[in-house]
Amino acid sequence: MNATCVVVMGVSGAGKSTIAQHLAEKLGWPMAEADEFHPPANIEKMSAGTPLTDADRAPWLASLRDWITEHAESGENTVVTCSALKRSYRDLLRQARARVRFVHLAGDAPVIRERLSARAGHFMPPSLLDSQFADLEPLGADEDGVTVDLGQPPERITEFALAQLGLRPRPGR
Template sequence: MGVSGCGKSTVAQGISDAVGLPFAEADRFHPETNIAKMSAGTPLTDADRRPWLAELAAWMAAQAREGQSTVMACSALRRSYRDILRHGPPQVQFVHLDGPADLIAARMSARPDHFMPPALLESQVATLEPLEPDEDGVVLDLRRDPETLVDEAVRWLGRH
């Protein structure tokens, strides 16, 4: 979890590869209307996100019914969003990639083909609610290289 540009997809794919679980990129579940809004520089509202989050939870639940855990790259910026995700499978754990907004902005500027413009980073940072003590998760410093982040996440997940 984390704001756009923090490295969620890279790290989640690395976790998936390391532990052999199916990977999903939450952005691929967005309806075209959400993509169009974000591409135009308009932040999504909670009403825009709710059906998307419910679909993500349903995908994870379907995998869990088949006995399969999953790895997903998803912003999950607010507690209420994470609560929706927790309604899917029996257990959801969060790896929050956190770090300086200026570094994230530089990363976003370096990926010209992504629908999320760097101008929306500020709204994501403002929306972000850190994990609360009762949430099953860990915060990792995104300034570390992806391989280190994957290793840290896999070790943490293995202990939990």
């Protein structure tokens, strides 16, 4: 298993897409946005303000795991955004044929709530934030990853994550 996948995780509004884009650019790795893997039924549920269940998330996480594996089998490293709120979700992602590592963007609910209320064009309503925090299980000491305070500028978060994971940007990035 030579390929690596960095999963940028956290609750909705934590900045996963921004940091994943920064990491993908610095590393020169392809990126996947987990929201694009949700089946229409999940999007409808969340849009209506109904939290997803573990059963709702299972096929979504499996398709993301399979995408990671597909790229890993081609020798490609990847960056993925995924809430990965529970350890069981991360365990499913770790079933991919790659070294799956995590960057947990952690922060306080009021800061994230403010970000969510300012965000336009996303199906995830701010009303579901409390359910996400209720589900959130921070990275365990035995999990391959790093927790970063989301209150820092994106460039600092990116540099810190790269340093903590021991990943080197591609030359010229």
